[in-house]
Amino acid sequence: MSAPVLAEDGTEVQPPRPRWGIGSRSVVIATGLWITFLAAHLLLAGRWWVWLIVETMPPITLVVVPLTLLVCARFARPVRRRAGAALVAALLAGAPFAGLAPAAAFGDNGSGPRTGTLKVFSWNTDYWHMTDDVTAFYAYLRAQHADVYLLQEYLHWDDGPVRIDDLTRLRAAFPGYRIAVAGELVTMSRIPLVGQRLLPASDTDWRGSRVLRTDVRYGSTVMSLYNVHLAVPVNLDLSPLTKKFYRYTHDEYRRRQTELTALRADLARNPLPRLVAGDRSLSLSIGAFSLAAVSGMLVIFLPDGAVVRELLMAGVLVRVLPVTAAATAAIASRALCLGTEILLTAVLLGNAAVVRKRRAPANQGA
Known part of the structure; x- marks a missing residue:
């Protein structure tokens, strides 16, 4: 000491x-x-x-x-x-x-399902086979060899939803499967279906409920499978500089809350083993913003002027987003970077001012 x-x-x-x-x-x-x-x-x-x-x-x-x-x-x-x-x-x-789900990533290192396990395949089909080869579409589905299929977007789109009827082809491609269809949701199971119900819808659109519950019997156990396709929370086709963007977000929030409230209530009073799977309608937004972040890192050393950075970022994003949404993301990135730079500069200048003020008495004394 x-x-x-x-x-x-x-x-x-x-x-x-x-x-x-x-x-x-x-x-x-x-x-x-x-x-x-x-x-x-x-x-x-x-x-x-x-x-x-x-x-x-x-x-x-x-x-x-x-x-x-x-x-x-x-x-x-x-x-x-x-x-x-x-x-x-x-x-x-x-x-x-x-x-993050470490248990899902590292919990089973086997090459496939173990004996006695139930294989469930969930997929948003992106408007069924509207833009895909029909033969390849069904070949891909059959290749999953799932016990249960939870499929969304059983419809086509042409300035609005278009009904389709593909049940004949589905039954031919999956003999022995029980099929439940409700609006845009399809659940197929080769184990017994003992019940199904739609949860309350958020609107009166013909697509109906965004949640289809099916009860299946697996051995001596009855369990509930929830096929979910929630409303899209943010429409990236709309510019955030317009009122329509915020009106849409507000309305979709109300719809999602109705759907989630109904789902939570049914889960709470359901005594059976339960599995919830499907599309929460967040992947596009998350993927786009992740891609924007990556492309932003890639162009960090490019000249800051002449909108070179924004053009390159928009060029990357336009591969997964409409042109308007890609341009909006690039502009928003510029605004975010500018705001961060201004904030950081203000912090550093303020810190420098405090340091000079503290050092001034010492210099005067010297």
């Missing part, structure tokens, strides 16, 4: 506290902003229609951001422990909502 430092009058001189540098301040500010966002996300997700737009971010963001900040916090010595503890708490709070 080192001896205390004494002043000329004999009083003990306290060692100066280490000052926070720009890096430490940046870590603290970024951690505070992230925790604030995470708290808002946990409170507002599924409860406020505007937050549907925020929910289109890739779920893995809830893990990547705190992990990145944890790496940065290692170099911010004065706040390393406190910032690290806060970020670990944020990581643990956000991980369950990040879409």
Whole structure:
């Protein structure tokens, strides 16, 4: 233990506290902003229609951001422990909502279903075989060799839903399967179907309910399978600069809440083993924003002027999105980057001003 430092009058001189540098301040500010966002996300997700737009971010963001900040916090010595503890708490709070399923990824390393297991195949067919070769479409379905098929979008589209009747071909392609059809939902099972019901619909559209429940008997067990296709929360074909975009988001939020409320209520009072599968209508949004993030990283070293970055990003996105939506995503990316740059510059300038103010008395004394 080192001896205390004494002043000329004999009083003990306290060692100066280490000052926070720009890096430490940046870590603290970024951690505070992230925790604030995470708290808002946990409170507002599924409860406020505007937050549907925020929910289109890739779920893995809830893990990547705190992990990145944890790496940065290692170099911010004065706040390393406190910032690290806060970020670990944020990581643990956000991980369950990040879409990670380690048990599903590593729980079964076998080459296929074990004896006595039930194989269920769920697929949004993207308007059945409207744009696909019919023979290849049915060959792909048969190749799954599933005990139960949960299929969505049993329809075509031409400026609106178009009814189709493909039951004859389905029965020929899957002899011995029981088939339940409700609007755009098809459930096929080669084990006995002992019951089916539609959950309450959110509107009076002919497509009807977005949830088809079928009860099947597997050995001595009766279980419930829920074939789900929820309403699309955000229409990327619409520009966020128009009222129609927000009106659509508000209306779809109401529809989704009706559908989810009915699903949760049925699950709560159903004593049977249950499986929920289908399309939650989030994959396109998440995929598009993930692709936007990747393309943004790829063009980070390109010249910032002459809209080179935006053109390249839009060129990548247009392969999975309409032109309008791709252009909107590129413009939104520019606005987000600009806002981040302005915020970061303001933080750094403010920090520099504080440092100069603290150093000024010392310089005057010298």
